[in-house]
Amino acid sequence: MSSDGFRPLDEKSLVEYLKATPSLSVKLGDQFDKLEIKEVGDGNLNFVYIVIGQSGSFVIKQALPYIRCIGESWPMTKERAYFEASTLEEHGRLCPDHVPEVYHFDRKMCLIGMRYIKPPHIILRKGLISGIEYPLLAEHMSEYMARTLFFTSLLYLTTTEHKSAVAKFCGNVELCRLTEQVVFSDPYKVSEYNHWTSPYLDADAEAVREDNLLKLEIAELKSKFCERAQALIHGDLHTGSVMVTTESTQVIDPEFSFYGPMGFDIGAFIGNLILAYFSQDGHAEKDADRKLYKEWILKTISDTWNLFYEKFTALWDQHKDGPGEAYLAAIYNNSELQLLVKQKYMDDLFHDTLGFGAAKMIRRIVGVAHVEDFESIKEADKRAECERKALNLAKTLLKDRKTFHNISEVISAIKHLDK
Amino acid sequence: MSSDGFRPLDEKSLVEYLKATPSLSVKLGDQFDKLEIKEVGDGNLNFVYIVIGQSGSFVIKQALPYIRCIGESWPMTKERAYFEASTLEEHGRLCPDHVPEVYHFDRKMCLIGMRYIKPPHIILRKGLISGIEYPLLAEHMSEYMARTLFFTSLLYLTTTEHKSAVAKFCGNVELCRLTEQVVFSDPYKVSEYNHWTSPYLDADAEAVREDNLLKLEIAELKSKFCERAQALIHGDLHTGSVMVTTESTQVIDPEFSFYGPMGFDIGAFIGNLILAYFSQDGHAEKDADRKLYKEWILKTISDTWNLFYEKFTALWDQHKDGPGEAYLAAIYNNSELQLLVKQKYMDDLFHDTLGFGAAKMIRRIVGVAHVEDFESIKEADKRAECERKALNLAKTLLKDRKTFHNISEVISAIKHLDK
Ligand SMILES: Nc1ncnc2c1ncn2[C@@H]1O[C@H](COP(=O)(O)OP(=O)(O)O)[C@@H](O)[C@H]1O
Ligand SMILES: Nc1ncnc2c1ncn2[C@@H]1O[C@H](COP(=O)(O)OP(=O)(O)O)[C@@H](O)[C@H]1O
Ligand SMILES: [Mg+2]
Ligand SMILES: [Mg+2]
Ligand SMILES: [Mg+2]
Ligand SMILES: [Mg+2]
Ligand SMILES: [Mg+2]
Structure with a gap:
């Protein structure tokens, strides 16, 4: 010892x-x-x-x-x-x-x-690779994100509670630094840790490193990640941190948690669903083309955001006279204004979500740690083709995120790239 | 004891x-x-x-x-x-x-x-009321702000240093709460602490409380103030926290300091200069119309921002290969990109500055603590006239800050309102 x-x-x-x-x-x-x-x-x-x-x-x-x-x-x-x-x-x-x-x-x-999360629970990522539908996934994950993010933000907490929790989680700085490195830095520079499906994606990886506009946007997101203490986020909410059955959804492994931007969690989850989507063609077989499954993934992405929106704003309504100090009832006490502030807040959160989600996708394709969704596709050329589509979508989302108004526009962009 | x-x-x-x-x-x-x-x-x-x-x-x-x-x-x-x-x-x-x-x-x-800051140093606000020019003020204040803000931000610090300092200053939460209340909340609601030059500004104060778009914007700024740990800011950088002679400039009283948005400091200083500007007509006398002095204030506002911009970006250039983790040299190593990221950063900072500056102006006119610049104008009707101009400018700045591209557009807006 x-x-x-x-x-x-x-x-x-x-x-x-x-x-x-x-x-x-x-x-x-x-x-x-x-x-x-x-x-x-x-x-x-x-x-x-x-x-x-x-x-x-x-x-x-x-x-x-x-x-x-x-x-x-x-x-x-x-x-x-x-x-x-x-x-x-x-x-x-x-x-x-x-x-x-x-x-x-x-x-x-x-x-x-x-608690031991018992079989038949499996890691969601494995379920997605196997083509299993989880009809309650969007419902459950939106519930988890809405509740954990809302109740740890200034929409519910007092400044005193919030600052004291922020200070505590500043202590988790080494894990934050790891994220900064592998998500916001390494993919955009030459790094010994980076790898990708070579030689197919050599030019794609280089293009990421040479894309000034992409680097401009990733800098903004990195600043937000480092500076904005919006809520107690999970910090590593990919599909490998979720265990599922068709009835149950359990979130594990929040060792990267700290007070950061909410969009980092929502984006991590949605971004990994998009990765799962683009990997499906690599898992399709003659008698199982995964077409319907891909539709289900898209529906789940869309439901996740829309349900999150609904649940989060419902919590806001429910607690608008509560202790939260961001929007004091005495100031924001008319329904027109309440609508306005909510729309603005949720629009900003949506754009953060797309940006962070895109960043998480990019790093899984040209960074140090890849995802089994793609890695399990044996034929390198086929894998590269799937990965390239995901990468291109991610680049669009990262650069043009503010031009997207709702999740169905994102779904359209995914479908468009998947032609 | x-x-x-x-x-x-x-x-x-x-x-x-x-x-x-x-x-x-x-x-x-x-x-x-x-x-x-x-x-x-x-x-x-x-x-x-x-x-x-x-x-x-x-x-x-x-x-x-x-x-x-x-x-x-x-x-x-x-x-x-x-x-x-x-x-x-x-x-x-x-x-x-x-x-x-x-x-x-x-x-x-x-x-x-x-250190005792000796006479002939006086509090800047008093000098401004007396109509004294300080030829080095913009130079000195821009130097102070550029250095204190740059070196405590992630442009210079590592994440480890930054998070540890952020955690420490989370302890100053009671002072942050006071700011939240008097700057971002009370002026926008009915509060026993609020007062204004009544009855002249009754309708103006009510209009602030009824202005949905203003309240939408003040909410965004409040969130930034509460959540964004950008640098170690002074936190109370009005013209009463600065002692001056024509040769020397000394900043005192940082008891409200914490890791917050840089624009809160720059805005406080510039906002208070704008208040000083609009108060001048109330101090003008037959043989001293203060016209030239008003020009000097406008020049000082403009110089302060422009010199700040110059000095801050010069520090950035100088330390671009330094320890700061926001823009790693290995990623941002081409001059076109460096220009892009700096422009974006400084644009955002400019808009924050205008927003926070406006918020600080508003609260000095319809909130709890007023400024001697206006309070020392004996005739209430005259005082109200000066205050109304300042208030109207502040409302424009707060709501439309993102439409301003540089400080000379702000100067034009000030002049336009002063007709
Ligand atoms: N509470 C649990 N119940 C059942 N299995 C778990 C539980 N926690 C972790 N596991 C299993 O252990 C694996 C690794 O756990 P995880 O918390 O993700 O560790 P790491 O931080 O190393 O990624 C998970 O993928 C899952 O299979
Ligand atoms: N170091 C100093 N040297 C000379 N005068 C000072 C000094 N510090 C404060 N003062 C004087 O005391 C006044 C109040 O100081 P300040 O630090 O602003 O206190 P408060 O926090 O109560 O506002 C200042 O306006 C100034 O006149
Ligand atoms: Mg894990
Ligand atoms: Mg883990
Ligand atoms: Mg009201
Ligand atoms: Mg003082
Ligand atoms: Mg003080």
Whole structure:
């Protein structure tokens, strides 16, 4: 054990840890003989153990002081576990239906014990690759985003609550820096970490690096990401951070959370759905052309935004006389004005969403970390073709986002590019 | 003394305090017999003592746990002294020519000892009322703003430095709330604190409260003020926070400082110059019509912005390969692109400046705290006429700020309204 009380666990030492930890051992009825422990961390950063006992189960997630998929050569503060646990708790309080409960948090060990999201739940990205429809996905994700973002913004919080939470999450700076690097910087410069489907996309990757207007826009978004403390965002809300069945939707892994721009979350989710869309042709087979599935993805994108809009503004209406200090009732107390301010707020948020979503798409095609949606397409030429369409859409969205008025115009642009 | 080690001083107990405080008593050569001590706090919030001994002098500023000009009925954290001292030190390090040195800070006593800014320095606002020209004012203030804002922004800081400083200044939340209330809220609603030159401006004040488009814009600015941690701003940079001679310019009183939008500082200064401009007709006398002086004010407004632009972008050029993380050299390394990003950044900053400047003007006419520029105009009808012009300009600036392309268009608008 190091002097700060931290030691990395493995399947074996984890059992000893559980025995010594009442909040967890009680869940197992203090029975450790027939424990099933399996490390399942398919993620990029951390170790995740599923622990199943005779009378209960949970998941243990431990952060190590480096990035797992790269190794000890890329150090990364293990304090991220503290921010992940904090946000799981806060978002869980705000939206318990879609966030696993935290049973235990050990700050020294950088270890979270949380509800095991059981099979048949799978990672949404895998479901999308398999062509599975989730009829409640848009409903659930819009609910999760509307509630977590609304209630942590100045639409609901007082300035005092807001600034104190902002200060706390400034501590998660190393994870913010990682995002700054991999989303807002590396794709726009030569970097040893970047890769793409070569040689097919060589010219496309170079074009990204040479596109002045694109770089002008990504700078604006990066500033917003660094400076605008709008709400407690998840910070990594791609389709690999969502576990689903056809009935249930669970959001995990908010270790990148901090007070940032709401559009970064909404954009991450929608951007990854668009990636899923453009990858479908690579997964189509003779007897399953995925045409209908692609329609379902588009509908889900559109529903996600529209339902988010509806739910978010409904929360606003509901709490317009509440503690939030952004729009005081005594000033914004006429219905015409309320409509105006909401329209303006939501328009700005929509454009942020498109910009951040586009940035997240671009980085998955020419940056360091790619998505399985594309990576699982074996034929490189076919993959490149899918990726190029997604990349071109993303470039349009990033540069011209302010010319889009609603999500159906985005859907049209997607369809247009998919011809 | 209260249990936290705080006790409010007066002229007498201050001497005992000085005797017991080596960093201050040494400045007086440890001689206390012929001390001259004078309380001069003409400001709204705090107590300020000038201390002159035989071998040296300084100023002592102490914060009490309420707002001085209102009394104990409006409590206000005395912790503000900590943020004032921190920012005097930081801004002083960045711009020593225009910020008084801090000799001593006592956190428990909420007490700052700093350089005495000696006569013939006077408060700029008083100089403007007297019709005195300060040929170096624009040069000095643009220097102060360019340096303090540039070096505390992500154009110069790393994200790590920036977030840590942001977190610290989140602690100054009570002062931020005061600004939110008096600048962004009260003028736009019925409030017991509001007043104006009645009955002349009754309809004008009501029109502000009934102007939906104005309220839409003030909401956007309030959000920026609350959410956007762009740089360590002074937070109260009106012409009463500047002491001047024709050769020297000194900025005092940054107790409202925090990481906020740069335009709030630049706008405060320029907005107060515009108030000074519109007050001149009220100070004109038969043999001194102030026409030339008004021209000088307009030139100073224009020079302030243009010199700020020049100095700020020069710092940017100079440090483009520096530690700042907003525009990495490896991405923004071509001159065409550098021009583009600077233009965009400065355009946005210009529009913020106009918006915040306008907000500061409005609140000085229909809000709680007015300015001596107007208050010293004895005839109410004359005063109201001056104020109305300023108010109308401010409304235009706030609503249409994005249609202004440069400061000379603003000057034209001022002149147009002054016909
Ligand atoms: N609460 C949970 N219940 C079930 N499986 C989980 C849970 N949390 C994580 N997992 C599994 O572990 C994987 C990695 O978890 P994740 O939190 O995304 O870690 P990382 O931060 O390393 O990406 C997930 O993809 C999922 O398969
Ligand atoms: N360092 C200084 N040197 C000389 N006079 C000062 C100094 N600091 C403050 N003063 C005087 O005290 C007055 C009030 O100071 P200020 O810092 O503005 O207090 P407040 O926060 O109460 O507004 C100023 O208007 C100025 O006349
Ligand atoms: Mg993950
Ligand atoms: Mg993760
Ligand atoms: Mg009203
Ligand atoms: Mg003052
Ligand atoms: Mg003050």
